[in-house]
Amino acid sequence: xxxxxxxxxxxxxxxxxxxxxxxxxxxxxxxxxxxxxxxxxxxxxxxxxxxxxxxxxxxxxxxxxxxxxxxxxxxxxxxxxxxxxxxxxxxxxxxxxxxxxxxxxxxxxxxxxxxxxxxxxxxxxxxxxxxxxxxxxxxxxxxxxxxxxxxxxxxxxxxxxxxxxxxxxxxxxxxxxxxxxxxxxxxxxxxxxxxxxxxxxxxxxxxxxxxxxxxxxxxxxxxxxxxxxxxxxxxxxxxxxxxxxxx
Amino acid sequence: xxxxxxxxxxxxxxxxxxxxxxxxxxxxxxxxxxxxxxxxxxxxxxxxxxxxxxxxxxxxxxxxxxxxxxxxxxxxxxxxxxxxxxxxxxxxxxxxxxxxxxxxxxxxxxxxxxxxxxxxxxxxxxxxxxxxxxxxxxxxxxxxxxxxxxxxxxxxxxxxxxxxxxxxxxxxxxxxxxxxxxxxxxxxxxxxxxxxxxxxxxxxxxxxxxxxxxxxxxxxxxxxxxxxxxxxxxxxxxxxxxxxxxxxxxxxxxxxxxxxxxxxxxxxxxxxxxxxxxxxxxxxxxxxxxxxxxxxxxxxxxxxxxxxxxxxxxxxxxxxxx
Numbered sequence: 001x002x003x004x005x006x007x008x009x010x011x012x013x014x015x016x017x018x019x020x021x022x023x024x025x026x027x028x029x030x031x032x033x034x035x036x037x038x039x040x041x042x043x044x045x046x047x048x049x050x051x052x053x054x055x056x057x058x059x060x061x062x063x064x065x066x067x068x069x070x071x072x073x074x075x076x077x078x079x080x081x082x083x084x085x086x087x088x089x090x091x092x093x094x095x096x097x098x099x100x101x102x103x104x105x106x107x108x109x110x111x112x113x114x115x116x117x118x119x120x121x122x123x124x125x126x127x128x129x130x131x132x133x134x135x136x137x138x139x140x141x142x143x144x145x146x147x148x149x150x151x152x153x154x155x156x157x158x159x160x161x162x163x164x165x166x167x168x169x170x171x172x173x174x175x176x177x178x179x180x181x182x183x184x185x186x187x188x189x190x191x192x193x194x195x196x197x198x199x200x201x202x203x204x205x206x207x208x209x210x211x212x213x214x215x216x217x218x219x220x221x222x223x224x225x226x227x228x229x230x231x232x233x234x235x236x237x238x239x240x241x242x243x244x245x246x247x
Numbered sequence: 248x249x250x251x252x253x254x255x256x257x258x259x260x261x262x263x264x265x266x267x268x269x270x271x272x273x274x275x276x277x278x279x280x281x282x283x284x285x286x287x288x289x290x291x292x293x294x295x296x297x298x299x300x301x302x303x304x305x306x307x308x309x310x311x312x313x314x315x316x317x318x319x320x321x322x323x324x325x326x327x328x329x330x331x332x333x334x335x336x337x338x339x340x341x342x343x344x345x346x347x348x349x350x351x352x353x354x355x356x357x358x359x360x361x362x363x364x365x366x367x368x369x370x371x372x373x374x375x376x377x378x379x380x381x382x383x384x385x386x387x388x389x390x391x392x393x394x395x396x397x398x399x400x401x402x403x404x405x406x407x408x409x410x411x412x413x414x415x416x417x418x419x420x421x422x423x424x425x426x427x428x429x430x431x432x433x434x435x436x437x438x439x440x441x442x443x444x445x446x447x448x449x450x451x452x453x454x455x456x457x458x459x460x461x462x463x464x465x466x467x468x469x470x471x472x473x474x475x476x477x478x479x480x481x482x483x484x485x486x487x488x489x490x491x492x493x494x495x496x497x498x499x500x501x502x503x504x505x506x507x508x509x510x511x512x513x514x515x516x517x518x519x520x521x522x523x524x525x526x527x528x529x530x531x532x533x534x535x536x537x538x539x540x541x542x543x544x545x546x547x548x549x550x551x552x553x554x555x556x557x558x559x560x561x562x563x564x565x566x567x568x569x
Contacts, residue, residue: 142336144301144332145335146336149349149350151349152322159341163340164338238341240341
């Protein structure tokens with residue numbers, strides 16, 4: 001019962017968003033812009049696919065690499081280097097994403113590849129940081145108890161360290177994916193395609209309908225991705241260590 | 248059962264090497280509770296952690312049931328030894344039943360058997376399984392969590408338990424209760440227990456024998472009454488406290504000092520004690536009523552003996568033995 005009501009509360013922002021979205025849709029319809037936007041239907045479908053491919057490839061690669069690198073940095077034999085690496089990661093994170101994409105363009109030219117690599121790096125960094133920090137703050141006495149009971153290093157990682165760090169790791173993934181989805185339209189600027197094409201062209205040509213035809217699906221994807229990872233965080237993290245499901 | 252031979256641990260620190268444990272030899276018998284006692288930094292915890300190889304000894308040997316632990320894989324060794332720590336260390340991501348099932352799972356027990364064992368242990372500790380098995384540690388009180396910490400250590404019924412200040416984080420009332428329960432359980436289970444404590448009262452209550460440590464050395468290894476009666480040196484005397492005679496009172500029961508009476512009744516006034524009381528109650532009644540003797544009545548109210556001040560004094564003066 002409690003679980004259900006908490007679940008509902010954690011979803012309530014989405015109901016608010018849905019309300020706002022409906023209000024905007026009605027506004028667009030009333031002002032006649034809706035027809036304008038729907039005129040780009042074919043472009044929207046085509047570019048949304050492209051956009052989703054950018055997000056999916058760069059995002060999933062970032063999750064796989066980010067978590068692996070974070071875990072690797074947290075191992076005892078990396079203790080001497082981990083701090084330095086995390087400092088470097090923090091420094092790289094502070095480079096604006098547009099800057100990262102521009103740098104990628106100078107190394108890899110234009111097209112989808114540098115866009116994906118740039119998005120990948122932007123998404124990777126917060127995941128590395130949260131994975132490392134999440135594992136680092138697992139209380140030492142838990143690892144000690146696990147060792148004293150006869151768990152090997154692999155069992156300790158999978159049954160103690162990762163489950164207890166999971167909430168923080170997924171918080172990193174959620175933030176990183178928000179950055180990823182939010183940055184993806186810029187990929188257009190280095191030839192990566194995606195919904196940025198409608199947005200930026202719409203701005204340049206002062207075509208509101210065209211701009212919105214790119215902006216609205218971008219916003220919807222952002223909300224959907226955040227909702228998805230919010231749900232993953234809610235259901236995948238064990239109840240005993242999940243602040244969203246605290247008793 | 249557990250035998251330590253000239254066990255030594257030296258840690259390298261930036262300021263040079265520090266000897267944490269210095270040539271400790273002792274033997275703990277099967278079914279015995281041995282308390283390692285001493286101030287912080289005396290080497291008692293390091294000694295304990297060398298037994299399950301969480302710390303590797305610098306030199307010396309450890310034998311468990313006659314087997315040199317050097318010859319056993321540390322992970323294997325630890326699965327056969329119950330381990331309880333002060334912070335309890337229940338895994339917050341697992342339910343109570345899953346926590347108890349950690350070692351069984353490492354040993355390859357199937358889920359149904361793990362679940363049965365968890366229920367069995369919860370019942371043993373007075374926690375209804377239906378209510379507790381599926382709780383998470385953050386849904387437990389401190390005392391409940393500590394009981395489950397003990398249950399987890401007992402999961403595969405290991406012959407040896409290592410307990411590192413297991414009750415130190417509990418409030419006094421809860422601590423008394425958990426200690427009492429643990430003693431009652433130990434009467435049934437007869438595990439061989441090494442128990443680290445810095446609290447002389449806890450040691451006197453729990454121990455069959457106490458090993459007192461000072462600066463990494465074992466300075467006295469004796470039964471509690473013996474240690475309180477005859478501290479080996481000035482350090483032990485100051486550690487057990489100037490009230491050590493009062494502490495001994497808890498260890499002696501009325502039956503040991505009373506003069507049995509047969510048939511005839513002696514009227515010594517209303518205050519009576521039971522033959523199973525300890526001498527703390529006797530001393531309190533002496534002071535309270537200023538009498539020279541007390542009568543001892545059994546559960547049925549029949550007077551079965553007399554305790555006199557003189558008999559108590561004689562017992563305290565005698566060699567400590569139990």
